[in-house]
Each structure stands twice: as C-alpha cells, then as structure tokens.
Amino acid sequence: MASPLQRRFLSAAALTAAGALLISGCAQSQRSDTGADSSAAGSDAQQVDGSFIFAASSDPKTLDPAFASDGESFRVSRQIFEGLVGTKPGTADPAPLLAESWESSEDGLTHTFQLKDGVKFHDGTEFNAEAVCANFDRWYNFEGIQQAETVSYYYGKLFRGFADSPEKAVYKSCDATEDLKATVTLAQPFAGFIPSLSLPAFGMQSPTAMEEYKADEIGGTAESPEMSEYAREHPTGTGPYKFDSWSVGSDIKLSAFEDYWGDKGEVTDVTFRVIDDPVARRQALEAGDVDGYDLVAPADTKALADAGFNVIQRDPFTILYLGMNQEQEELKDVKVRQAIAHAIDKDALIQQTLPEGTKAATQFIPDSVNGYSDDVTTYDYDPEKAKQLLTEAGYPDGFTIDFNYPTGVSRPYMPTPEQAFSNISNQLAEVGIKVNAKPAKWSPDYLNQVQGTADHGIHLLGWTGDYNDTDNFVGVFFGQEKPEFGFENEELFTALEKARQIPTIEEQTPEYEAINQQISEFVPAVPLAHPAPSLAFDKRVASYPASPVNDEVFNQVDLTE
Numbered sequence: 251m252a253s254p255l256q257r258r259f260l261s262a263a264a265l266t267a268a269g270a271l272l273i274s275g276c277a278q279s280q281r282s283d284t285g286a287d288s289s290a291a292g293s294d295a296q297q298v299d300g301s302f303i304f305a306a307s308s309d310p311k312t313l314d315p316a317f318a319s320d321g322e323s324f325r326v327s328r329q330i331f332e333g334l335v336g337t338k339p340g341t342a343d344p345a346p347l348l349a350e351s352w353e354s355s356e357d358g359l360t361h362t363f364q365l366k367d368g369v370k371f372h373d374g375t376e377f378n379a380e381a382v383c384a385n386f387d388r389w390y391n392f393e394g395i396q397q398a399e400t401v402s403y404y405y406g407k408l409f410r411g412f413a414d415s416p417e418k419a420v421y422k423s424c425d426a427t428e429d430l431k432a433t434v435t436l437a438q439p440f441a442g443f444i445p446s447l448s449l450p451a452f453g454m455q456s457p458t459a460m461e462e463y464k465a466d467e468i469g470g471t472a473e474s475p476e477m478s479e480y481a482r483e484h485p486t487g488t489g490p491y492k493f494d495s496w497s498v499g500s501d502i503k504l505s506a507f508e509d510y511w512g513d514k515g516e517v518t519d520v521t522f523r524v525i526d527d528p529v530a531r532r533q534a535l536e537a538g539d540v541d542g543y544d545l546v547a548p549a550d551t552k553a554l555a556d557a558g559f560n561v562i563q564r565d566p567f568t569i570l571y572l573g574m575n576q577e578q579e580e581l582k583d584v585k586v587r588q589a590i591a592h593a594i595d596k597d598a599l600i601q602q603t604l605p606e607g608t609k610a611a612t613q614f615i616p617d618s619v620n621g622y623s624d625d626v627t628t629y630d631y632d633p634e635k636a637k638q639l640l641t642e643a644g645y646p647d648g649f650t651i652d653f654n655y656p657t658g659v660s661r662p663y664m665p666t667p668e669q670a671f672s673n674i675s676n677q678l679a680e681v682g683i684k685v686n687a688k689p690a691k692w693s694p695d696y697l698n699q700v701q702g703t704a705d706h707g708i709h710l711l712g713w714t715g716d717y718n719d720t721d722n723f724v725g726v727f728f729g730q731e732k733p734e735f736g737f738e739n740e741e742l743f744t745a746l747e748k749a750r751q752i753p754t755i756e757e758q759t760p761e762y763e764a765i766n767q768q769i770s771e772f773v774p775a776v777p778l779a780h781p782a783p784s785l786a787f788d789k790r791v792a793s794y795p796a797s798p799v800n801d802e803v804f805n806q807v808d809l810t811e
Contacts, residue, residue, distance in 0.1 A: 298809040299790075300506075300518030305531045305543035309498055309524055314465060314481035315450040316389060317396075319403035321662075321714075321800065324450040325544075326522060328803050329504055330372075331453030331487030334363055334382065335444060337801045342567055342618065342718035344445040348377065348454055348488065358439035358753030365430040369511045371456035372492040379426035384457040386424040386434060388466070398472035404451035404716075407726075408442070439751040441758060442719035448801065449716055459486035490805040491520055499524055506805075515805030528660055535559065535786055542787035542794070545660050548605045551784050560787040560794075563607045566780035567798030568663040569614055569723065570604075570712040572674065573775045577704040577736035580649050587773040589639035590708070591629035593681045594674060600779050603669040607782035613766050614724050614777050618798075620755055621720040621762025627770040636681040648682020652707035654700055659692035662783040663712030670710055701734050709734075712781075715799060720762045721750045728774060735774045742768055 310323035315331055318324060336347035346352075349363040369377035389405045391413045396402055411418030422437040436443065446452065455465070463480035470476035480486075485493050490512065491504035504520040523540055525531045531543040532550055536557070546554065546561065555561045574581045574590065581587060596610040612628045615621060640648060655671040656664075664670060668689075675685050688706070690696040700709050711734070716722050721729070729746045731738050745768065749761040787794060795806040 298516055298811060300516055300809070301521070302517040302519070302804055302807060302809075303521045303523055303540045304804075305525045305534055305540040306502075306522045307524075307528075307531070307543075307545065308526055309496075310502070312477050312481045313485040313493065313496065314455075314478065315453045315485075316405065316455070317401050317468070317475070317477075317481065318451060322522075325800065325802075326502055326504075327450040327453060327485075327487075328489070328801060329491040329520060330485050330489045330493055331450060331455065332489050333447050333449070333453045334365075335447040337448050337717070337797065337799060339795060339806075340565070340797065342445075342715060342797075342799045344448055344718070347448075352444065354444065354753075356753065358441065358443070358751070359436045360433060361436075361443065362427070362431060362433045365432065366511065367430055369488050370509050371454075371459070371488055372486045372507055373456050373459050375456045375458040375486075377454065377488055378429050379432035381454060381457055382432040383424035383426050385452075385454055386421065388460070389452075390419070390421050392466075395468060395470070395472055395475060396466060398475065400472055401468065401475050404446075404449055408440070408446050439753050441750055441752055442717070442721050445717040445719045446722075448799075453487055453489075456486040459484055490514060490803060494519075510805075513805055515807065516809050517804045517807050520804055532786075535788065538788065540788075541791055542785060544783065544785050545662060545665065546605075546784040546786045547660065548603070548665055548784075551605065551786070554786045558789055560789065560791055561784055562787070562794060562796050563605065563782040563784050564662075564796050564800075565618075565798040566607065566609055566782045567616055567618070567715045568712060568781050568783070569611060569616070570663040570670070570710070570778045570781055571611075571614065571775045572778055573700070573709045573711055573734055574773075575704065575706050575709070575734070575736040576774070578651060578707050580643075580645065580651060581707070581736075583643045584773060585639045585643040586645065587776075588629060589636040589643070589681065590678065590683065591773060591776045592632045592636040592639065593683065594677050594776060594778065595631040596778055597631070598677075599670065599673050603666055603673055604779055604781050605665065605784050609780040609782075611777035611779050613770060614727060614775075615720055615766070616715070616780050619715070619718060619720055619723065620759055621724075621766055623763045623766055625763075626767050629773075629776070633681050640682060645682070648684065650684040650686060652688045653685035654688040654690065654696070654706045654709040656692040656696040656710070657689045661712065662714045663779075663781050664710060665781070665783075667710055674710075701732070704733055704736055717799060720758070721746070724762075724765060724769065725750060728769060737774060739772065739774075742772065 306322050308322050310326050311320045312318050315327040332348050334349040335344045338345040348366050350366050351364045353362045392402050397412055409420040420436055420438055420440045422435045425433045427433050463484040465478050465480035467478050468475050490510045492507045494503040494505050496502045502522040506518045534540045551561050574587055576582050600608045613626050656667050700706050725746050745765050752758045790809055790811040792810045793808040795802050
C-alpha cells in the first residue's frame with residue numbers, strides 16, 4: 251500500500267475482497283443461555299443461532315475508547331465504534347472505514363477526509379464532518395486528569411500535547427469544509443498519523459451522547475481514575491453493534507444496530523463473558539458455554555485442535571525481548587550485551603516455550619513494517635563467542651545479575667513468562683552468567699519496577715503493534731531516556747524524532763533502516779521472537795476475521811449452526 255502520508259485516494263471497494271481466515275467445523279454449540287435463534291443475514295439457505303459468546307480475560311477498563319489502552323477495552327470498542335481509518339483485512343495496513351478516501355499534503359501537515367454518506371450514530375445523530383471535528387477537538391482539549399497517561403494514553407503519546415501546551419502538540423485544528431469533508435491540520439508532521447487513526451482510541455463517538463451523558467466528567471486520581479456515566483452506560487458509536495448492558499465482573503452485552511450502514515452479518519447479539527482464569531476459559535469452550543477465546547496457551551493448542559475445535563493463529567505482529575538495564579555496571583559494556591545476545595538460542599526458546607508459527611527476531615519490528623532490513627548486525631547463537639566477549643569485557647568467570655520476570659500473566663508476545671525465564675536462565679548459565687530470580691506479579695508490581703525504576707537487571711517484556719508504523723515499535727522503545735533501559739543516546743533519540751516527522755515512506759525507509767542498524771550495534775535489548783498468538787473456537791464458527799492487530803469485528807464472523 252502507498253505511504254499513509256503520500257498524496258493518495260483510497261477506495262473502500264478495492265479492499266473488501268480480502269476475506270476472513272476460513273476455519274472448518276459444523277457442530278452445534280451446547281451453550282445454555284444464548285438468545286433465540288435468528289435468521290442469518292443475507293442467507294436464505296439456513297438458520298443460525300446469531301448469539302456469539304466470547305470469553306474475555308477481564309472487564310474492560312472503560313467503554314470510552316478515548317480513555318482506554320488495554321486489549322479487552324479495545325475488543326469491545328471495535329464492535330461499537332468505528333474510526334475514519336480501519337485496517338485492510340488480515341493485515342496491519344490502513345484502509346478506508348468511515349472515511350471513504352483521504353488526501354494528504356506533501357509536507358504531511360494537512361489531511362482532507364471524504365466521509366461516507368448515510369452513516370448514523372446509535373442515538374440517531376448524523377455522522378458528518380462536524381462530528382469528526384468534535385471528536386478531534388475533544389481530544390485536543392482534554393485537561394487535568396484527562397491528560398494523565400493512565401487516562402488518555404494514546405492521544406498523549408502520539409499527539410504529544412494538548413490545547414494548554416500547543417508548543418508540544420502535533421494537532422492544530424479541524425475544519426468541516428463540507429458536510430462530508432473534514433480537513434485536519436497538524437502543527438508538525440507525524441508520519442504515522444493516518445495509520446494511527448485505526449486505533450480504537452480514535453473511534454468516532456456521538457457528540458450528542460457525549461454531551462448528554464457527560465463523557466468528560468471523570469473522577470478519582472491519575473493513579474485510579476473513575477469512569478464517567480457515558481463510559482459506564484452509554485457508549486455511542488457507528489459500529490455494527492450497540493451497547494445493551496455491563497454487569498461488572500460478569501459480562502457485557504451488545505446487540506445488532508438496525509441502522510448500521512454496512513454488512514450486518516450473521517451475529518445478531520454479542521456477549522463478552524468475563525473469565526479471568528485461562529484454564530477456566532478453555533473449560534468453558536470445551537463445555538460449549540462460550541464460542542471462543544483468545545491467547546490460547548501453547549500447550550493447549552494441539553489438544554484443542556485434536557478435539558475438533560477450531561484453533562487459528564494471528565500473523566505475528568509482536569516482539570518479545572530481553573531488556574537490559576544499563577544502570578547495572580556489567581550491562582554498561584556493549585561487549586557484555588553482545589555476549590548475552592550470542593548466549594541465547596532463540597530457536598530452542600521458541601520451540602520449547604512459544605506458540606507454533608512464532609518467528610525468531612533479528613530486530614525490534616516484524617518484517618512487514620517499514621524499515622525492516624535483512625542487513626542489520628545479528629548475533630547468532632554462539633556460546634564460545636559469548637565467553638570470548640565476556641573475557642574481553644573483564645568477566646572471564648562470568649558474573650551474577652538480577653533477572654526480573656512477571657508471574658500470573660499471559661501476554662500475546664509472552665504466553666508463559668515463567669517458562670521463558672527458565673529457558674533463558676539455563677542458556678546464560680552455560681556461558682557463566684548466573685541470575686538472581688526476581689519474579690513479580692505483572693500489574694502493578696512488575697511493570698512499575700521495570701518501567702519506572704532503576705531497580706532491575708535483565709528482564710522480559712514485549713509489545714504488540716497497534717498499527718503499521720515503525721515509530722509504533724522502535725520509537726516507543728528507544729525514542730527517549732527510559733528507566734527500563736537506563737541509557738542516554740542522543741544520537742539515537744534525535745534520529746528517531748527526525749524519522750517520525752518525515753512525510754513520505756520513500757524518505758523514511760533509509761532512515762529507519764539506518765536506525766535499526768544503529769540499534770543492533772548498540773544492543774539496548776535482545777530481540778527474541780515474534781510470537782503468533784492463538785485463538786480457539788467452537789466448531790460452529792466457520793470463519794473468524796483474525797487480525798495481527800486484533801482489529802476483529804464480529805459482523806464478519808460466519809456461523810454454521
């Protein structure tokens with residue numbers, strides 16, 4: 251696809267031919283509390299039960315996507331809300347959604363969106379250019395607690411500043427130049443602007459509902475914000491499903507929006523059932539109580555497939571890495587960091603601890619992202635080379651270091667962190683590096699310690715890409731000084747800031763290739779793998795629109811029973 255910031259027009263029709271991933275099966279679900287049977291939309295050949303129950307690992311943080319950053323919130327949001335930009339099916343690439351096309355200026359500062367006609371919000375409000383500008387201006391005018399990283403995480407990270415700090419802000423203004431044409435002007439180029447709009451955080455919300463139900467009246471503190479009435483009971487978008495109810499700790503219920511502009515699909519009502527234990531999620535699927543769930547444990551995928559369940563994998567758009575905190579004396583020496591890289595057998599790690607389909611990583615972006623290069627410096631598994639480098643660094647007998655890892659969590663890039671810790675620890679011991687095990691509960695203990703303090707050594711962490719843009723990976727990791735890695739590298743920081751503002755992909759590509767080489771030589775962390783997360787479904791689910799960035803809307807699910 252052409253660069254998101256090149257001048258171009260995109261047609262939605264050209265992208266609808268890419269279908270959902272097909273998976274087999276035709277047995278009846280044994281669910282006990284679904285709704286009544288309903289006719290499959292657009293099909294006269296058969297009747298299907300249009301109720302679809304998905305096992306969620308937790309409640310969403312909020313139903314207002316502008317104040318969300320977690321996967322469970324976004325999974326629900328994608329059913330209710332739509333953005334100007336979506337993703338091409340099965341990829342992380344931007345595609346038209348509520349904007350039928352867009353044109354971007356050569357300097358990357360002006361973006362004009364031609365909007366889809368005949369779209370309504372769930373409350374009957376017309377979707378038009380004024381509604382688009384109301385949403386952009388809302389984000390820009392967040393104030394107080396609304397600006398906290400725990401609240402408007404994505405707007406703050408990507409757009410850098412708000413109305414009270416215009417000198418930092420990427421956004422400048424939005425003009426409704428015609429009823430169905432909105433022009434967004436940026437104060438500075440942001441190469442990832444168009445693909446970033448595919449994030450649920452930037453979904454279009456009804457200005458009428460947000461005002462009526464006081465969407466911006468959130469309470470509490472930055473550490474523990476309290477949701478507004480709108481975010482608890484009245485989320486209002488343009489998506490194929492409208493909100494019905496939320497029973498915290500139990501379930502969220504949605505139903506089909508009768509006036510939806512697009513394909514209504516076969517799923518007529520959706521239930522997100524909260525099941526926080528991964529074993530219990532598997533058991534619920536096996537019992538026929540749910541239609542599917544995400545983040546299947548690697549050890550479960552074969553057993554479920556052998557039992558006739560439909561197990562599918564997303565294409566890898568993740569990175570698992572071994573971070574190294576250069577505040578630790580030994581890790582300040584690049585030869586030590588190179589030795590650690592050479593000591594790890596990534597193929598063995600993948601085979602023993604990660605899902606089928608996982609790819610070994612040579613750099614911090616998947617090969618589908620701009621700037622990926624086959625020519626970066628790599629560190630193949632070579633224990634003898636690792637020992638040689640340790641000797642050259644002054645550690646002929648090795649050394650001992652803290653190894654921090656999380657417990658009680660399964661992430662798309664790290665389904666079994668305890669196993670990964672054990673595997674890597676054993677490999678490091680073979681070259682003389684002993685570790686002090688430092689396990690900690692994922693949230694908030696582990697994340698707070700690793701990301702917010704210097705009190706850690708080597709550590710396991712990763713990332714699932716939000717959209718197809720290089721800055722969303724390497725910029726997030728290495729774009730500024732962070733306690734996680736404990737280094738200052740102004741040359742790298744400056745290069746990443748410069749690349750972020752280059753308006754065309756042709757100019758960006760060599761810059762990011764050079765940056766990836768620079769990162770490879772500097773070795774701030776060891777890229778380990780690009781894991782492929784798995785989902786599992788009841789036999790009646792004939793197809794599911796698996797997406798590398800989780801952009802999965804249930805009106806695209808096909809059912810057989």
